[in-house]
Amino acid sequence: MAANGMIKIDQNLCKACELCINVCPDNAIKLSSSLNHKGYHPAEFVSERCKACALCAIVCPEIAIEVYRDR
Amino acid sequence: MKKVYTKPKSLKDAPFHYCPGCGHSIIHRLVAEVIDELGIRDKVIGIPPAGCAVLAYNYFDVDMCESAHGRGCAVGTGFKRAQPDKIIFTYQGDGDMAAIGTAETLHAANRGECITSIFVNNAVYGMTGGQMAPTTMLGQKTTTSPMGRRPDVEGYPLMITDIIATLKGAAFVARHSLATPAKILAAKRSIKKAFEVQMQGLGYSLVECLSPCPTNWKVTPVEAFKLLETRMEKEFPLGILKDVTKKAKG
Amino acid sequence: MTDKILMKGTNALGEAAVQAGCRCYFGYPITPQNELTEYMAKRMAEVGGVFVQGESETASINMVLGAAASGVRAMTSSSSPGISLKQEGISFIAADELPAVIVNIMRGGPGLGNIAPSQGDYFQATRGGGHGDYRTPVFAPASVQELYDITMHAFDVADIYRTPVIILGDGMLGQIMEPIVLNEKPKVKLPPKDYILDGAKGRPSRIIRSLILDTREMEAHNWKLKRKYDLMRKELPMWEEFMTDDAKLVVVAYGTAARIAKGAVKRSRKEGISVGLLRPITLWPFPEEAIKAVAKNARVFLVFEMNTGQMVDDVKLALEDNSRCVFYGRPGGEVPSPMEISRIIGRHWVQKEL
Numbered sequence: 001m002a003a004n005g006m007i008k009i010d011q012n013l014c015k016a017c018e019l020c021i022n023v024c025p026d027n028a029i030k031l032s033s034s035l036n037h038k039g040y041h042p043a044e045f046v047s048e049r050c051k052a053c054a055l056c057a058i059v060c061p062e063i064a065i066e067v068y069r070d071r
Numbered sequence: 072m073k074k075v076y077t078k079p080k081s082l083k084d085a086p087f088h089y090c091p092g093c094g095h096s097i098i099h100r101l102v103a104e105v106i107d108e109l110g111i112r113d114k115v116i117g118i119p120p121a122g123c124a125v126l127a128y129n130y131f132d133v134d135m136c137e138s139a140h141g142r143g144c145a146v147g148t149g150f151k152r153a154q155p156d157k158i159i160f161t162y163q164g165d166g167d168m169a170a171i172g173t174a175e176t177l178h179a180a181n182r183g184e185c186i187t188s189i190f191v192n193n194a195v196y197g198m199t200g201g202q203m204a205p206t207t208m209l210g211q212k213t214t215t216s217p218m219g220r221r222p223d224v225e226g227y228p229l230m231i232t233d234i235i236a237t238l239k240g241a242a243f244v245a246r247h248s249l250a251t252p253a254k255i256l257a258a259k260r261s262i263k264k265a266f267e268v269q270m271q272g273l274g275y276s277l278v279e280c281l282s283p284c285p286t287n288w289k290v291t292p293v294e295a296f297k298l299l300e301t302r303m304e305k306e307f308p309l310g311i312l313k314d315v316t317k318k319a320k321g
Numbered sequence: 322m323t324d325k326i327l328m329k330g331t332n333a334l335g336e337a338a339v340q341a342g343c344r345c346y347f348g349y350p351i352t353p354q355n356e357l358t359e360y361m362a363k364r365m366a367e368v369g370g371v372f373v374q375g376e377s378e379t380a381s382i383n384m385v386l387g388a389a390a391s392g393v394r395a396m397t398s399s400s401s402p403g404i405s406l407k408q409e410g411i412s413f414i415a416a417d418e419l420p421a422v423i424v425n426i427m428r429g430g431p432g433l434g435n436i437a438p439s440q441g442d443y444f445q446a447t448r449g450g451g452h453g454d455y456r457t458p459v460f461a462p463a464s465v466q467e468l469y470d471i472t473m474h475a476f477d478v479a480d481i482y483r484t485p486v487i488i489l490g491d492g493m494l495g496q497i498m499e500p501i502v503l504n505e506k507p508k509v510k511l512p513p514k515d516y517i518l519d520g521a522k523g524r525p526s527r528i529i530r531s532l533i534l535d536t537r538e539m540e541a542h543n544w545k546l547k548r549k550y551d552l553m554r555k556e557l558p559m560w561e562e563f564m565t566d567d568a569k570l571v572v573v574a575y576g577t578a579a580r581i582a583k584g585a586v587k588r589s590r591k592e593g594i595s596v597g598l599l600r601p602i603t604l605w606p607f608p609e610e611a612i613k614a615v616a617k618n619a620r621v622f623l624v625f626e627m628n629t630g631q632m633v634d635d636v637k638l639a640l641e642d643n644s645r646c647v648f649y650g651r652p653g654g655e656v657p658s659p660m661e662i663s664r665i666i667g668r669h670w671v672q673k674e675l
Contacts, residue, residue: 006072015091017285017292023252040091057076058252059296061096062087068072083526113522116391121532128528134518136390137530139413142383145375149387149395150518152371153345157391157520175383178376 005052005069007045013064014042020056020065029056079103081112083132092292094249094282095124098191101259102160103131105266115158116150118143120167123197127162141172144179147186158269159186166196169205169231176231183240183274187265190232190277192307193284201287205229208306213287228306232279236312242274244313248281250299254309261311273315281307325500330490331357333465333501334424335364337472338396340506343422344370345395347384349377351403352436353492354426358398378403382410382423389419390529392517394476398424400492401434401442405450411485412451415546416531418516420479420486422472423457427491429654437654438491438577443631446487447605454543456550458557459487459604461575465499471602477509478557482549483516489604491627493577493656550606559602560611564590568597569675570666571619573612573636575601577656578627584659589666595675596666604632612639621673622646625662627655 009020009029014036020043021029032044043064052069078084081103087096106112112133119127121140128135138146143161151159168176168190179186195213196202203216206228210219220228236244243265247258258280265276281303283295290298311317328336335357338346346361358374365372371388375381381397388395399407404425414421427442429435442450446459458478462468468490475486518527533539563583565571574582579600589596599615601608612622622645624633630648637643649665651657669675 013086017092019092019292019296022293022296052075054076055252058255059097061089061091061093061292063078063082063096063100065076066074067076069075070072113520115520116518118387125532128526128530132521132526134521134526135528135530136387136518137417137528137532138386139383139409142380142386142410145380145383146387146390148373148375148380149345149347149384149389150391151387152373152384153388153391153393153395154519174376175380178380182373 005050005067007050007056007068008066009043009045010064011036011042013062014040015062016040016042017061018043019059019061023055023059025053025055026050079107081106081132082130085129087130088126089123090286092283092285092295093123094193094280095191097249097255098189098280098282099127099130101255101262102189104259105263106133108263109266111158111266114156115160118147118159118161120163122164122167124162124164124191125198141167141170142175143167143172144175144184144186144188148179148182148184151184151186158266160266161186161188163188163190164197165192165194165204165206169229173231177235177238180235180275180277181238181240183242185269185272185274187269187276189262190279191282192279193282194303195284195287197284197287205231206307208302230307232277233312235277240274241277241313242315243268243276245311246279246281246307246309248299248304248309249283250296250304268316325502327498327500328465329356329498330465330468330495331426332360333469334472334488334490335360336503337469338422338476339364339368340503341394341473341476343394343396343476344368345385345388345393346370347373347375347381347395347397349375349381349399349403351400353428353495354398354400354424357424357426357495378406379410382407385421386410386414386417386419389414389421390417390518392514392519394420396422396424398426400426400428401430404442404445408451411457412449412453412455413531414485415455415457416453417529418483419529420483422475422479422486422488424488424490426495427489435654436492438493438627438656439652439654440491440576440578440627441652442489443604443626443628446489447607455546456605457485457487458553458606459489461489461602461604462494463576463579463600465497466501467602468494469501470504473506477507477511480511481509482553484549489576491577554606557603558606558608558610560608561600561602562611562615563598563600565597565599565615565619567595568619570594570596570621570623570670571615572596572598572623572625572666573601573632574598574625575604575632578625581657581659582625582662585662585666588659588663592667594666594670596670607635607639609639612636616640620645620675621669623666623669624648626650628652
């Protein structure tokens with residue numbers, strides 16, 4: 001069974017560049033409908049299919065994503 | 072749940088001012104991760120350029136000395152020669168390194184100055200609003216090459232990294248791209264190698280990173296990252312152009 | 322050490338730098354100051370210092386900035402055209418408040434000019450040749466002994482005020498040889514270098530920069546620099562007076578021009594003309610008070626420069642009534658004889674019935 005993982009996105013840092021969405025193999029991220037204080041629709045972690053591969057965090061220009069994995 | 076990925080310690084908590092999808096902050100993170108991993112935060116002196124990354128000292132939690140546009144490798148030379156135990160990196164854009172700073176860059180490399188240059192190539196002048204850079208590609212429209220760069224008028228993209236790789240004073244020269252997570256990690260490996268080459272006193276080290284500039288390329292961040300592969304990497308082939316630590320193959 | 326040693330101007334300047342603890346020299350060949358660069362190449366190696374021949378004067382001044390930011394005493398030298406190339410760097414060093422010594426062995430100009438002695442860079446040096454509101458102390462030695470003593474003083478001034486300091490010589494002064502005494506370096510209390518970069522070990526990271534986007538902050542920085550320059554105006558002026566006590570006519574000249582003028586003054590005194598010489602040693606801050614003091618007695622000031630008239634402006638500024646100020650200049654590398662200057666003195670003496 002693949003490692004189970006989770007990510008935390010700091011919605012205030014996100015500038016909705018969508019790079020994480022574009023690179024996530026499990027489509028676990030999408031833009032939220034709400035706005036952050038800079039007026040962007042920040043990325044939002046939406047599903048449990050995350051394998052904590054951290055590709056999203058690697059491409060995130062704002063270092064807004066922290067990745068968690070449990071053995 | 073164990074945290075497996077977080078911000079490197081050598082970066083301050085300041086949010087980045089860069090545009091959405093900009094490559095600068097990714098490269099900042101790679102350099103900071105390398106500084107953390109090598110445990111050299113209290114020996115590193117960073118030299119930011121004039122350009123979008125001039126504010127790098129708001130982000131790097133290391134001692135930083137600003138240089139005039141293009142003079143990073145000269146400031147780095149003076150600093151390194153005066154304090155050889157310090158680890159110096161210049162952080163320069165394509166205008167800083169390959170236009171106004173060409174002489175300072177080539178001669179620092181040629182003298183084998185033990186400093187590391189992080190060269191961010193996004194083929195435009197970002198901070199000043201998208202003008203043509205020495206690395207602007209043929210046909211690429213910018214605010215100062217509105218008809219697209221023409222070889223007979225604006226000349227050709229300047230392959231400064233390849234030129235530096237021919238200099239005997241250069242010990243490690245590599246060109247990377249931020250196009251995919253795998254390529255980003257490969258860039259980080261070379262940045263670490265470049266710092267190690269400096270710390271071993273082997274000579275000048277340079278890592279060029281092809282980096283997106285969505286705002287001035289007038290595309291979305293995702294499209295910009297694709298253009299890195301479909302356009303930039305064709306013009307600027309990736310790879311380790313020189314590595315004195317590798318025995319000559321075959 | 323009181324015994325004298327015969328030394329060339331440029332070498333004396335270089336030796337003084339070494340004695341002052343300068344351990345980083347960055348330069349680029351240009352006549353008429355090559356001997357200084359060559360001297361430093363040899364001496365820095367002997368004392369375990371750093372010598373780099375940069376690829377340009379622009380690169381060299383930025384190497385000085387880097388070394389100064391790391392806390393060491395650093396120097397560069399060049400001649401007129403090369404000093405023009407360093408102006409951006411000097412402005413940055415002034416804005417960053419870093420200590421540095423910059424030597425200009427002036428030559429004929431403008432443009433490529435020639436390699437003969439001249440004083441055409443007075444404005445560039447004293448008005449801040451680069452961009453922005455800044456000044457730099459400017460010293461004008463007139464002998465090989467002064468090249469030695471003033472260079473040592475310049476390094477202390479640079480550290481005390483955290484500023485770039487300019488030494489203004491000329492092609493003749495650099496080439497002549499004179500016996501000098503290698504005086505001990507004066508003991509001066511220097512401020513701690515708590516602003517340098519040495520790696521953020523056990524302290525927050527430190528930044529040396531001059532980009533200040535917030536205009537209120539930039540204005541505050543400008544006024545801070547201004548207060549520093551006002552302090553220099555009070556504490557730094559240096560000059561020499563020769564036979565000015567009873568002088569009705571006073572020649573004002575510096576450097577090589579002053580040596581010529583002194584010969585002329587002696588010659589004119591023999592002809593019964595009460596003339597004296599006031600020789601500024603700091604060109605910035607300009608010794609205004611000295612001019613004002615001498616002006617109580619002297620009725621005419623003859624400013625003699627090896628250019629078409631630059632310091633004459635500062636003399637006029639110092640005098641309430643600048644109609645008493647006349648100018649005589651020989652630009653382009655021409656070096657007049659004392660006799661020529663004494664004739665000029667005689668002419669003004671007669672015409673103004675002094």
